[in-house]
Amino acid sequence: MRHPVATLAVPLTGAALAHALPAVTARNTPRRLTPHLAGEGRPGGVALTFDDGPDPLGTPAVLETLAGLGWRATFFMLGSQVRQHPAIARQVVDAGHEVAVHGTVHRNHLTRTPLAVRRDIRLAVEQITGTTGVRPRWFRPPYGIFSGGTHWAARDLGLVPVLWTAWGKDWRAGPPVQIVAEVMHTLRDGGTVLLHDSDCTSRPGSWRSTVAALPLLAARVRAQGLEVRPLADHLAAPC
Numbered sequence: 648m649r650h651p652v653a654t655l656a657v658p659l660t661g662a663a664l665a666h667a668l669p670a671v672t673a674r675n676t677p678r679r680l681t682p683h684l685a686g687e688g689r690p691g692g693v694a695l696t697f698d699d700g701p702d703p704l705g706t707p708a709v710l711e712t713l714a715g716l717g718w719r720a721t722f723f724m725l726g727s728q729v730r731q732h733p734a735i736a737r738q739v740v741d742a743g744h745e746v747a748v749h750g751t752v753h754r755n756h757l758t759r760t761p762l763a764v765r766r767d768i769r770l771a772v773e774q775i776t777g778t779t780g781v782r783p784r785w786f787r788p789p790y791g792i793f794s795g796g797t798h799w800a801a802r803d804l805g806l807v808p809v810l811w812t813a814w815g816k817d818w819r820a821g822p823p824v825q826i827v828a829e830v831m832h833t834l835r836d837g838g839t840v841l842l843h844d845s846d847c848t849s850r851p852g853s854w855r856s857t858v859a860a861l862p863l864l865a866a867r868v869r870a871q872g873l874e875v876r877p878l879a880d881h882l883a884a885p886c
């Protein structure tokens with residue numbers, strides 16, 4: 648399948664590139680990708696995922712809020728962040744959450760060779776596993792963008808790629824109500840939510856808006872009778 652991102656003709660640079668590309672990906676995710684790759688799981692709930700951590704400020708704040716809500720989530724970590732903040736990575740696991748792989752550095756795979764992509768992902772798996780004691784199962788590339796090398800590397804390393812069906816665009820550090828509105832715009836029963844517990848690729852302090860949005864999101868999700876869970880539960884095969 649040809650990825651829609653590859654058809655982009657508009658030159659994009661810097662921050663515009665960083666966030667315009669995933670927009671294209673996400674708009675096409677539910678229809679063009681397989682349900683599993685898009686993060687569509689069992690009915691009756693939604694998966695909650697956080698990218699770009701661990702962050703020494705954002706991640707503990709997210710963990711505290713999740714504990715108050717009684718939610719468990721999946722954290723797609725960057726190997727570079729885990730190397731800088733190993734204790735925070737371990738806190739995520741100790742709190743009962745799931746760790747997953749986002750790569751070592753946050754670079755678009757379309758700009759890298761397949762071997763470089765594989766090495767990047769392999770090093771991230773080793774960093775996360777060595778630090779937390781848990782070998783990740785799920786993988787999500789930076790910006791949600793796949794190259795041919797991404798698919799090959801993930802398969803070769805025994806990882807399962809998972810994107811998302813709804814996101815809060817929380818990197819903009821907008822009002823929490825706006826983050827929740829963005830999520831609810833496309834969130835359906837069985838969907839997967841993307842948020843960020845780190846501002847390492849976002850506006851500084853953006854995680855504060857994310858943290859403030861979580862209780863508001865809880866009210867909306869509960870009103871629909873949906874539970875919130877990590878991907879391991881969400882994508883489990885029905886009994």
Ligand SMILES: [Zn+2]
Nearest residue numbers: 698699789790
């Ligand atoms: Zn990211």
